[in-house]
Amino acid sequence: MISLKEVLKKYPKKEEYLIEILLEFQTSKKNHYISSEDVSTISEYLDIPESQICSVISFYTLLSMTPKGKYVVQVCHDVPCFVNDATNIYEKLVELLGVSDGETTPDSLFTLEITECLGCCNVAPAMRINNEVYTSLTPAKIETIINDLRGEVK
């Protein structure tokens, strides 16, 4: 994990890099979120008000101010996936993880989210875990993927 200071060093002190900074830092963080202290630090560095940074974070779905799990599981539910059994995929994930849309498991390992089209409709149904995309999903495939991730942690 790289520190916020190191991320900031990579970008010029310009407001236009705000979203890039937020995304890069959030990705590198264990719980994938921007804390209020992070907001203060960025606000000082870019010399823009904290309220402006918060309004940017709340506008964009991929940015968050609440902690998430180590793995953010985003399952697509738009029409091309829906007609290819995405509902079963979502239900399998609910069964395996014991949480539903927007929730995080008590061990902070997984957050489950229903998301918009991932641009993989040719290999639907699809989901994304952190920055990795998984396609042509079946309930059996899901089970393997989740078990593998659980195994990695142990």
Next chain:
Amino acid sequence: MIQMKVISKRFGQINPLSIDSYIKAEGYEALKKAVAMHPSKIIDEIEISKIRGRGGAGFPAYIKLRALSNETGNKYIVCNADEGEPGNFKDRMIMENDPHAILEGMVIMAYATGSTQGYIYIRGEYQNAMNIFKKTIKAAEECGYLGKNILDKGFDFNVEVRSGAGSYVCGEEFSMIESIEGKPGRSRTKPPFPTEKGIHNRPTLINNVETFANFPHIVLNGGKKFAEIGTPSSTGTKLISLSGNVKNKGLYEVPFGTSIRDVIFKLGKGLENNRSIKMVQLGGASGPIIPEYMLDMSIDFDRFENFDSKTGTGAIIVIDDRFDIFDILLINMKFFVHQSCGKCTPCREGHVQIVNLLNKFISHRATEKDLMSLENLAYVIQQTSLCGLGQTSMTSIISSLRYFRDDYFAKVRY
């Protein structure tokens, strides 16, 4: 063969991460030809080609190019790689399979319009495409096709990758401009248009990924040759993202004028398990839903415009007879509830009401009055929304009211 590979010609044939591989396959030849031409002559070729934008609206490309070239001072060129419209994956495919073609198109247009700074705005979910494009930029800089004094012709052009962060509306031009400036992606009122006042209030050209990928071919082979492909009003080829319940889902490239039926049955090999088609949605969530008997319609911007929609993206989503039209409409409308930026009332409040009304139909609680309300509200949202999101989001509702009215009546309680 009904496929015609121009944009996808190099897909799978070259290593997208190797600039040498691209150069061996005619790569950067168009740029070399372009820098030997007078900038205005390049735009003339684009005009002769009659190419229209591939991002959905089908706007003639030369008009924006000429508008930008007439401006002085700092100008920006933006490649729209936000591809958020459900059912589309063509831009991702170009970025992952032939990224230098997009960049070459951008550099040519920078030269033609006198622009010095470019951006490619890639949706945040496309991490792989983003990594590839960053490498593409670096390789092009090292080989002198990008950066300072390009091809020793004394012109400079830089390109930066900008990441989206999960907002569909940022695909709209002014929302994208706001986002590139580091702000929430809320649209602005037009005019002035981006080619007058865009990023940092400077003239800005925004084109789609596929549009940029077409430019090198037009420069290399001439506008006239390009205009011979397709139909009189829609020239060239179109990448089609075919998805849903077809056997062979995937990306296909066909000349404009090809029928939707041929794409589904000849290229997609028809439906899975010999089912029949209930409906086809064109373009994505903001496109029309049509019945099986309309599939002989050809792929053509003007045909799509009959629906007042931006369906020229080229997505075809096939839905079989197991599905109810209301389930499909509900998914579309929830998408827009979620993606509305909240700036104007018809869009912010209207989509929520549409979802409530659809739920009434789904649970058989709707009356004839609800049917009228749905229809009226759909037109209000379409006609009074500030930006393209609300202006096009009702297309699936309006087209379904036209072609699937019986499905509504079947659910109305008398």
